Amino acid sequence: MSCNFTIKHYEEICNIISRSRYKICFFNDDLDDLENLLILRHDVDQSLEQSIKIAEIENKYNIKSTFFIWLRSPFYNIFEKKYSDIIYEIISLSHQIGLHFDESSYKIENEIDLNNYVDKEVNTIKGFFNLNIYAVSMHRPSKWILDNDIQFIKYINVYSKKYFEEFNYFSDSRRQWKEGCICKKININKYNKLHILIHPFWWTKEMVNFDKRITNFIQEESSKIDLDLMNNIDIYKKWIKIYLIIRYKNILGDMMSNKVPIFITGAGAPGIAGTIFSIKNNPDNIDFKIVTTDFKDTNVGKYLSESFYKVPSPENEDYIPVLKRIINKEKVRVILPQTTR
Numbered sequence: 646m647s648c649n650f651t652i653k654h655y656e657e658i659c660n661i662i663s664r665s666r667y668k669i670c671f672f673n674d675d676l677d678d679l680e681n682l683l684i685l686r687h688d689v690d691q692s693l694e695q696s697i698k699i700a701e702i703e704n705k706y707n708i709k710s711t712f713f714i715w716l717r718s719p720f721y722n723i724f725e726k727k728y729s730d731i732i733y734e735i736i737s738l739s740h741q742i743g744l745h746f747d748e749s750s751y752k753i754e755n756e757i758d759l760n761n762y763v764d765k766e767v768n769t770i771k772g773f774f775n776l777n778i779y780a781v782s783m784h785r786p787s788k789w790i791l792d793n794d795i796q797f798i799k800y801i802n803v804y805s806k807k808y809f810e811e812f813n814y815f816s817d818s819r820r821q822w823k824e825g826c827i828c829k830k831i832n833i834n835k836y837n838k839l840h841i842l843i844h845p846f847w848w849t850k851e852m853v854n855f856d857k858r859i860t861n862f863i864q865e866e867s868s869k870i871d872l873d874l875m876n877n878i879d880i881y882k883k884w885i886k887i888y889l890i891i892r893y894k895n896i897l898g899d900m901m902s903n904k905v906p907i908f909i910t911g912a913g914a915p916g917i918a919g920t921i922f923s924i925k926n927n928p929d930n931i932d933f934k935i936v937t938t939d940f941k942d943t944n945v946g947k948y949l950s951e952s953f954y955k956v957p958s959p960e961n962e963d964y965i966p967v968l969k970r971i972i973n974k975e976k977v978r979v980i981l982p983q984t985t986r
């Protein structure tokens with residue numbers, strides 16, 4: 646078993662938890678006088694889709710948890726059908742829904758303001774989904790909330806000191822277990838009460854690094870936008886291929902423009918394969934675009950270049966003017982003469 650952020654390892658973690666001594670509780674269960682407690686919570690920050698897989702696995706191992714949904718999320722709209730279906734599905738798998746509350750969405754000057762806005766959001770969700778909300782988790786809680794141990798009148802604040810002092814708290818924030826993977830904490834008899842925060846967003850089918858997770862997310866979201874545009878704007882459906890070509894051409898264009906065009910004369914010069922190899926693997930990691938020329942078009946360098954031009958032989962009076970045109974066209978920044986005459 647290796648520790649990573651794959652769904653497979655999540656299942657292994659659930660398996661370990663389910664066979665452990667811990668009693669798995671919700672925040673609103675009667676926790677007093679109980680030993681060996683474990684509370685599992687999920688803050689749904691970027692993606693609700695990923696939550697359903699996590700909810701299913703937990704259900705398979707009889708684990709209950711609370712999914713804190715973000716009413717005013719810039720990433721998902723809980724009232725959109727596919728997302729409201731996910732919320733109903735999570736509830737049907739015996740989990741709870743909590744409110745993920747973002748203070749920065751409001752001008753909050755005191756506890757009365759805070760309670761009013763939290764109430765407003767809870768009532769909106771309760772009214773639409775016909776469910777109970779017992780706990781609130783703050784999205785990036787302010788110093789004011791944390792330092793003063795601010796409580797809500799009607800709901801449990803999961804950022805209360807209690808859940809950090811009586812409980813040992815572990816979180817996968819920023820896709821990192823600061824003190825090592827949670828799977829190693831369950832069976833060591835060191836902790837009496839555990840409060841675990843897991844962000845479903847980080848846990849994926851394939852093992853990917855942080856950057857790849859983010860780029861995959863951007864791609865998934867842009868495909869969704871394409872689909873919605875096609876469903877709502879007929880002309881977009883008709884021209885989608887053209888739009889995609891334009892978009893990717895722009896992206897590729899940007900990528901190319903970050904490369905440094907290097908102009909090598911003599912694609913058939915002795916040792917050219919080694920020269921190009923050294924440029925591509927330069928120790929400074931400069932991303933060069935290899936542009937070559939030769940008066941013959943059967944040579945090795947041509948096949949190792951991103952652009953190749955057949956030019957007159959160096960003795961020809963057109964040689965320099967042709968080279969100048971290529972240099973302008975390719976926006977060449979470096980010239981490496983390799984012609985042997």
Ligand SMILES: [Zn+2]
Nearest residue numbers: 648826827828
């Ligand atoms: Zn692990």
Ligand SMILES: [Zn+2]
Nearest residue numbers: 688690784785
């Ligand atoms: Zn958050």
